[in-house]
Amino acid sequence: MTLLSAMFVMPAAVYGQDDSDQPKFKFSPSGRILADGAIYAPDGDGFADGVAIPDVRLGAKVSYGKWSGKIDIGYGFGKLSMKDVFIQYSFNDFNYVKAGYFVHQFGLNAATSSSMKPSMEVSSCDTYFNATGRNLGIQYVHDKGDFFAGVSVMAGTSISTPASDYGKVSAGATTRLVWRPYHATGQVVQIGMSGWYQSAMHKKLIDDEGNPYVSPGYFDFSCQFPTRVSKVDMLGANVSDAKGLVKLSPEWLFSKDRVALEGQYYYMNVQRKNGLPSYKAQGVYGLFRTLLIGDSQYGYSHGDAGLATPGAKTLECVLGYSYTNGRDKSADIFGGISNDYSVTFNYYVNKYVTCRLRYSYTNVWGSDVMHKRHENIIQARIMFKF
Helix, strand or coil: CCHHHHHHCCCHHHHCCCHHHCCCEEEEEEEEEEEEEEEEECCECCECCEEEEEEEEEEEEEEECCEEEEEEEEEECCEEEEEEEEEEEECCCCEEEEEEEEECCCCHHHHCCHHHCCCCCCCHHHHHCCCCCEEEEEEEEEEECCEEEEEEEEECCCCCCCHHHCCCCCEEEEEEEEEEEEEECCEEEEEEEEEEEEECECCEEECCCCCEEECCCEEEEEEECCCCCCCCEEEEEEEECEEEEEEEEEEEEEEECCEEEEEEEEEEEEEECCCCCCEEEEEEEEEEEEEEECCCCCCEECCCCEECCCCCCEEEEEEEEEEEEEEEHHHCEEEEEEEEEEEEEEEECCCCEEEEEEEEEEEEEEECCCCCEEEEEEEEEEEEEC
């Protein structure tokens, strides 16, 4: 036990009570460091070979009986940002409620953090549809037997911006429903469906005469090429006169011993005012995963409803594909279309260190933020996580 931990774990006997009858307050630090290197072909036009430390996290986890909490602060490219900040109450081993700022359950991608994606980078379609971004809200999760369910109510505001700056706060709700008749080490069969509704975003503006007013409803969608050493916009759409949006996302996950197949489809419809046509977009990603050395079977993570991280000294190969279509001619919105093919090798040194090597080929066209182009990307990463 470290000195810092010892300061927070106080025996109940100090207060004249039996230690076995009282929960203990527990504190543990957490953090991660990512070190990336990348080579681009062709380079130029926004891409430059190099190295970077794109993400440094420091935080802490606490627990006391059925209560727990987490705070996480990120630093990357000279900017500080708040990550997970929440409080959780567990009714029992199968049900809990969480409140704060965190990634809410929506699709299979919600099962892994950004640094633990088996394909190294988040799929472009997941990023474009804002499927696993952090939101302020409260979430209930039921995780027992063949069923997993997550239901959230959210406010579409940033943790760093007061509601008064929006003029009118966006609100929404999500749900993720999963059926998993097989969910044990070595054999997983799982399908699910996620839904999301959210009212339009707004911001407070000043007119030419100096009077404040609230902007019409809007949504912004965007994603960059799948690399963090160079940041280059790939897809982007600004949807004006928005009333609200609906997102639907079926998911699938199958594994047998050392082979696994997972994927997710995305459909989005943004309803608009003033007789303007709705904006529709869609996308899909799929991963074929196999354990080459080390572990001979994929494990299952109950709390996330996804595959568990492979064990120490395990080498994994992941073939990935991602497609995003944010171009809707009927709405006169050209967010762009992209394809991404990738192969990733992950070596899990131990529970603290993971090494990744990825090659990807990405092409994009029909985008207002990027001319028609393609990019070959080779990147490597060392991650230290505790």
